[in-house]
Amino acid sequence: MTAGGSTGVAAKPLTRSMRRAGNLLITISAITPAASVFIMGQQVVQQAGTGAILCFIGAGLLALATAYVYAELSSAIPLTGAEYSMLGHAMGPSSGFMMLGLNLFGGSASLAVLALGLADYLGVVFPGVPAVPVALGVTLATTLITILNIRVNAKITGAFLLVELAALGVMTGLGLLHPKNPILDLTIHPVLAHAGVLTHVSLGEIGLGMAAAIYAFNGYGGAVSFGEEMYEARTNMAWVIFASLAVAALAEFIPIVAALAGAPDLKAMLSADQPFPAFLLATGGMFVDKAVSLGLVIATINAMIAIGLVNARYLFCSGRDRVWHRALNGALVQVHGRFDSPWVATLVAGVTGVAACFVPFNFLLVATGASVVVMYLLLCVAALVGRATGRTAHAAYRMPLFPLAPILGLIALCFVVYTSLLTDDGRLSLEVNAGAIVLSFIYYRLVLARRGAWVLRGPEDS
Numbered sequence: 001m002t003a004g005g006s007t008g009v010a011a012k013p014l015t016r017s018m019r020r021a022g023n024l025l026i027t028i029s030a031i032t033p034a035a036s037v038f039i040m041g042q043q044v045v046q047q048a049g050t051g052a053i054l055c056f057i058g059a060g061l062l063a064l065a066t067a068y069v070y071a072e073l074s075s076a077i078p079l080t081g082a083e084y085s086m087l088g089h090a091m092g093p094s095s096g097f098m099m100l101g102l103n104l105f106g107g108s109a110s111l112a113v114l115a116l117g118l119a120d121y122l123g124v125v126f127p128g129v130p131a132v133p134v135a136l137g138v139t140l141a142t143t144l145i146t147i148l149n150i151r152v153n154a155k156i157t158g159a160f161l162l163v164e165l166a167a168l169g170v171m172t173g174l175g176l177l178h179p180k181n182p183i184l185d186l187t188i189h190p191v192l193a194h195a196g197v198l199t200h201v202s203l204g205e206i207g208l209g210m211a212a213a214i215y216a217f218n219g220y221g222g223a224v225s226f227g228e229e230m231y232e233a234r235t236n237m238a239w240v241i242f243a244s245l246a247v248a249a250l251a252e253f254i255p256i257v258a259a260l261a262g263a264p265d266l267k268a269m270l271s272a273d274q275p276f277p278a279f280l281l282a283t284g285g286m287f288v289d290k291a292v293s294l295g296l297v298i299a300t301i302n303a304m305i306a307i308g309l310v311n312a313r314y315l316f317c318s319g320r321d322r323v324w325h326r327a328l329n330g331a332l333v334q335v336h337g338r339f340d341s342p343w344v345a346t347l348v349a350g351v352t353g354v355a356a357c358f359v360p361f362n363f364l365l366v367a368t369g370a371s372v373v374v375m376y377l378l379l380c381v382a383a384l385v386g387r388a389t390g391r392t393a394h395a396a397y398r399m400p401l402f403p404l405a406p407i408l409g410l411i412a413l414c415f416v417v418y419t420s421l422l423t424d425d426g427r428l429s430l431e432v433n434a435g436a437i438v439l440s441f442i443y444y445r446l447v448l449a450r451r452g453a454w455v456l457r458g459p460e461d462s
Contacts, residue, residue, distance in 0.1 A: 012333070014080065014228045014316075015340040020236040022154035023226050027244040029157035030310060031219030032114070032303030033251035034164035037171075038276055038296050039117040040216035041256050043365055045275045048209030049192030050260050051201040053183070056253050059213035062412045063220070066376050067245050068405035069383045070221040071238035076386070076395035078227030078237055081317030082310070085456055086224070087378055090386035093454040094444050099378060100318060101440025102433065106371035107311040107349070111304060112356035113364045115139045118300040124277065124293035135357040142301060143350025146308040149339045150229050153309060160302035167295030168255045171276070174283040175258025183261050193270035207419020208426045211373055212365075214416065216252060218372045220245040221379075225310045238397040304353075311349035316342035320457050323448065370420060370429035374437070377413045380406040 044052040079085035084103050088096020115135035123129050146153060190201040223240040227233040230240075259279045263269040272278035280289040318324065319332025336343040356364065383399075383406040386392030399405050420426030448454045 012335040014335065014342070016229055016231055017340065018150050018154060018226065018230045020230065020240050022151060023223050023230050023236075023240045024243055025154050025158040025161060026150075026226065026306050026309060027220060027223040027240055028247050029161050029302045030222045030306035031217065031244060031248040032164070032299055032306070033248050034167050034296055034299035035114055035117070035303045036216040036248070037168060037252050037255055038121065039113065039300075040212050040365075041252060042274065042276050044209040044212045044216065045256070045260075045270065047212065048205050049190055049198075049201050049270050050181075050186040050266075051190030051192065051206050051209060052213070053187045053257055053260065054190060054206060055209040055213040056216075056256060058210050058412065059217050060249050060253065062214060062376070062409060063217045063245055063249065065405040065409040065412070066379065067220060067241050068399040069376075069379050069409065070224070071241050071397045072395050072399045073379065073383060073386065073392060074221070074224035074227065074237045074241065075234050075397040076392040078224055078230075078233040079317060079456075080225055080228045080313040081321070081456070082225045082314065083221065083375060083379060084314065085317060087382045088456040090382040090389075090391050093448070093456060094441065095378070095382070096456060097323070097444040097448065097454070098437045098440045099375065100314065100323070101436050101443075102371060102375055102378075103314050104311075104352070105433070105436040106368060106375070107307065107314060108352040108356040109359075109364050109368045109371070110307055111139060111311065111349075111353035112359060113361070113368055114300050114304050114307070115353070115357055116361045116364070118297055120274065121277075121293040121296040121300070125290050125297070131361075132357060136354055138301060138304065139350060139353045139357060142304040142308055143346060143353070145305055146312060146350075147336065147339060147341050147343045147346050149341060150226065150309070152339075153305060157302050157306055160298050160305075163295050164299030164302060165251060167292045167299065168251055170284070170288065170292055170295075171255045171280065172258045174280065174288070175255070175260075175262030177262075178283070179261045180264055181261050181266055183257060186260055191266075191270070193267055196267070196271055198267055198270070202422075204419050204422030204426070207416055208423050211370055211416050211420055211426065211429070214376070215368055215372045217245070217248055219306075220248065222306070222310045225313045234396040308346065308349055308353070311353070312342050312346035315345035315348055319345065321455070323454075366425045366429045367432045368429075370426070370433045371436075373413055373416050373420075374430075374433045376409060377417075380409040380413070 044055050073086040077086045077089045084096050084100035087099040119131035119134045191198040192201045220241050269275050315332050319329045322329050331344045334344045
């Protein structure tokens with residue numbers, strides 16, 4: 001039945017102990033609205049200026065189409081391997097393993113982006129803090145927290161989530177109470193600061209910014225990573241996905257528009273190394289800037305906890321599917337006796353995140369942008385293939401007006417890929433992610449395929 005032989009250790013199933021509200025709190029925390037605004041959203045503003053409004057509108061519409069895809073696939077295949085399990089079951093094991101490579105690469109890079117970005121906002125409160133040591137310490141600390149029971153993590157992330165939403169509320173209020181720039185004009189005639197001069201935004205800059213905006217909304221699909229730990233996952237998964245996307249979309253889009261509309265000096269804001277802290281300092285003063293920055297530190301830690309939970313479950317599922325060497329497979333499927341968590345997989349995910357902190361921050365930012373675009377492309381194809389072959393016919397949720405959502409998603413994603421190819425950073429991002437897919441496929445052909453038919457497993461196979 002199996003390709004890799006026995007691991008020598010039975011894979012204990014994860015315990016179902018969480019309802020959809022708990023999954024919702026963790027999923028929104030993984031999207032991390034505040035960190036998405038102040039790290040990825042800020043990158044969008046730097047790349048596309050006030051065109052960020054168009055970028056986030058386009059990314060939001062694409063996210064809705066992709067949410068329909070996620071909802072159907074996850075209700076059919078609610079496994080903790082998430083995207084790689086869904087793609088593997090819908091399109092075959094080679095496609096699933098290529099997605100696993102993309103998941104592992106993107107997960108580690110995401111953790112490092114948040115950890116390194118945290119130092120910028122901690123530096124507002126405590127000037128001069130070194131980025132890499134702070135990133136390493138926070139990554140290790142959040143890894144230890146993610147070993148705890150999933151219900152405990154849901155409560156922790158829920159409490160932290162309130163703090164980050166409050167920080168975004170302050171930014172929204174400062175912008176909307178004293179608007180200086182017409183929102184319609186910012187949207188129809190987007191401008192970008194080049195060498196201290198406001199210029200029109202190009203199509204390539206919109207495309208590059210939209211790739212980052214897509215990444216800022218990303219995370220709602222992470223709900224399926226906890227499908228084996230949630231009651232009635234097949235029927236509840238769609239609700240969690242759509243609810244988390246709705247909260248994230250409002251919590252990210254409104255503050256960004258508010259900041260652009262309320263900037264006293266738009267050129268100065270767009271020219272700043274950190275546009276949003278510059279806006280807070282100009283409109284709220286030093287105290288508000290420090291208070292919001294402290295809230296962002298908490299939000300970033302919250303996101304790292306949630307993403308660490310997701311990354312650990314990718315590794316747990318890969319061990320159960322016997323992807324690696326027999327000894328490593330046996331370790332990755334170990335479930336903690338008290339916390340019911342995949343504790344070894346959690347530690348390994350933390351170590352990969354620590355290693356990624358030594359990669360240059362700008363490279364990580366660029367690389368992570370396209371990883372989500374490529375992942376969504378593959379999932380849209382999987383939704384079409386799953387319907388055509390009947391492999392997802394048992395899904396508890398069926399998207400309306402099929403195949404409208406996946407086809408519109410593919411069209412929009414192809415546009416993002418095309419416009420990304422027009423810029424150096426966009427090309428680099430696509431090349432890096434293509435490299436991760438190619439290496440994964442080579443490993444599959446040279447290792448897994450030679451063992452025989454690779455079987456993707458669920459908890460009932462453990």
